[in-house]
Amino acid sequence: MLPYTGDYTEHIDPEKPSLTFYSFTPRPLMRGDMYQMDDELAALLIEAHRNIGFLEGLVKYAPNKEAFAELMLLKECTYSHMIDYDGPDFKEILTIRGTGKGDITPITNLEMAFKAAKSMEVAAPDLSRICGIALNGESENNPIEVRDHQTFWLGAKTNLKGYNPTAPDSVLPALADISAYLYNDHNTDPLIKAALVHYQFEMIHPFERYNGIIGRILVPMVLRDTIGEAMPLICLSEYLYHNKNEYFDLLRTTQYSGGYVRWIKFFVNAIGEVAKKSAVLMTQYERIVTLDEHRLMEISKSPKSILEIYNYLKRVPVTTITVTERKLGFSFNTVSKLFHSLQGYGIVECHQPSYRNRVFRYSELENLMSAD
Structure with a gap:
C-alpha cells in the first residue's frame, strides 16, 4: 500500500447531480513522518548547506551586494512570472525598466510583494495581502481573499480521482496547518521544511490566481532566518x-x-x-565593478559626478539619458557628457544613436546578469 499523502473528497456537482468529482487535501504537515532520510538526501543537504555557507561568507565582504541583490530580485520576479505566464525575458526586462519603453507592471508588483513578504508571516491574512500586492501593487492595499468555490485542473470536471485543488471549506484549515507546522517544528532541516511548505501550498491552491508565484514567495519567507543576508541573492525561479x-x-x-x-x-x-551559481555570479559581478571603479578613480580628469552615474549603472545597466536625469536629478546635458565619457572609457556602449533616443548599455554587466 502506498504511503498516505492526502485525502480525496467526493463532491456532487450541483449543476449535474449525476456527476461526482473529487478534491484533494494534502496530508497535514503537523502529523509528521512525511519522508525517510536516506544517503542521497543527506548528501544533497550537506552540499546545499555548504553552497549556502560559501555564499553567506561572500556576502559579508561584498561591497556591492545591495546593487547585486537588486538585480537578483528583479531576476527572481521575472523568472517566477515566466514560469506561469508569457512575457518578456530578463534581458528585455532590463531594457524596459531602464528606458521606460514598455510596461513591466507585473514584475514591479512582484518586487513589491517580495519586499513586503520580508516582514510578514506564513499565515492566511498575510498571504492574502501578499497576493493582493503581487496582483495589484502596494498602493491598492487590497488583499485577495482565499477562493470560495471549487476550481478544476485544466477547467474540466471528471469523476476521476485526479488532482483538483483543496475544497473551499478546507482551504483555511490547510493553511493553518502550514502555519502551525512552521511554528512548532524545530527539528526538520529548514530546506526540507521549505520544500514541504511550497508543495502543500501549491496543492491547496488557495487563490484564484498567482498560486505558483505566491508559493515561490513562500520559500524566502521560510528560509529567511536560516539563510539570512544571502537569501536575496538566490534566484530559485x-x-x-x-x-x-x-x-x-x-x-x-x-x-x-x-x-x-x-x-x-x-x-x-x-x-x-x-x-x-549565485556565488559564482556575484564574484564575477564584483570583479567587473571593482576593475571599472578603479579605472574611473585613476582618471584624474573624471568629475566626481561620473561615479554617481556609475553607481546607478551597477543597478540599472541599460538606461537612457532622460531616465537617468530624472532618477539622479542631473541636467540632460550633464548626463549626456558623462555618458559620453563612460563610452570613451569603454564602460558603456551607445545604441539607437538618434540624439534623444540613445540607449546606453553597460554590456559587460548586462550580459553577465542575463546569461542563462
Whole structure:
C-alpha cells in the first residue's frame, strides 16, 4: 500500500447531480513522518548547506551586494512570472525598466510583494495581502481573499480521482496547518521544511490566481532566518524555469507516488545549485565593478559626478539619458557628457544613436546578469 499523502473528497456537482468529482487535501504537515532520510538526501543537504555557507561568507565582504541583490530580485520576479505566464525575458526586462519603453507592471508588483513578504508571516491574512500586492501593487492595499468555490485542473470536471485543488471549506484549515507546522517544528532541516511548505501550498491552491508565484514567495519567507543576508541573492525561479517540466511533474505526481522524498530531493538540489551559481555570479559581478571603479578613480580628469552615474549603472545597466536625469536629478546635458565619457572609457556602449533616443548599455554587466 502506498504511503498516505492526502485525502480525496467526493463532491456532487450541483449543476449535474449525476456527476461526482473529487478534491484533494494534502496530508497535514503537523502529523509528521512525511519522508525517510536516506544517503542521497543527506548528501544533497550537506552540499546545499555548504553552497549556502560559501555564499553567506561572500556576502559579508561584498561591497556591492545591495546593487547585486537588486538585480537578483528583479531576476527572481521575472523568472517566477515566466514560469506561469508569457512575457518578456530578463534581458528585455532590463531594457524596459531602464528606458521606460514598455510596461513591466507585473514584475514591479512582484518586487513589491517580495519586499513586503520580508516582514510578514506564513499565515492566511498575510498571504492574502501578499497576493493582493503581487496582483495589484502596494498602493491598492487590497488583499485577495482565499477562493470560495471549487476550481478544476485544466477547467474540466471528471469523476476521476485526479488532482483538483483543496475544497473551499478546507482551504483555511490547510493553511493553518502550514502555519502551525512552521511554528512548532524545530527539528526538520529548514530546506526540507521549505520544500514541504511550497508543495502543500501549491496543492491547496488557495487563490484564484498567482498560486505558483505566491508559493515561490513562500520559500524566502521560510528560509529567511536560516539563510539570512544571502537569501536575496538566490534566484530559485530561474532554476525552476529551466527545469519546468520536472518541477511541474513532481508537483503533480507526488500525490500518486505516495511519497514526498523525490520532490524534497529535487527542491534541496535546486537550492544548492542556485546558491552555488549565485556565488559564482556575484564574484564575477564584483570583479567587473571593482576593475571599472578603479579605472574611473585613476582618471584624474573624471568629475566626481561620473561615479554617481556609475553607481546607478551597477543597478540599472541599460538606461537612457532622460531616465537617468530624472532618477539622479542631473541636467540632460550633464548626463549626456558623462555618458559620453563612460563610452570613451569603454564602460558603456551607445545604441539607437538618434540624439534623444540613445540607449546606453553597460554590456559587460548586462550580459553577465542575463546569461542563462
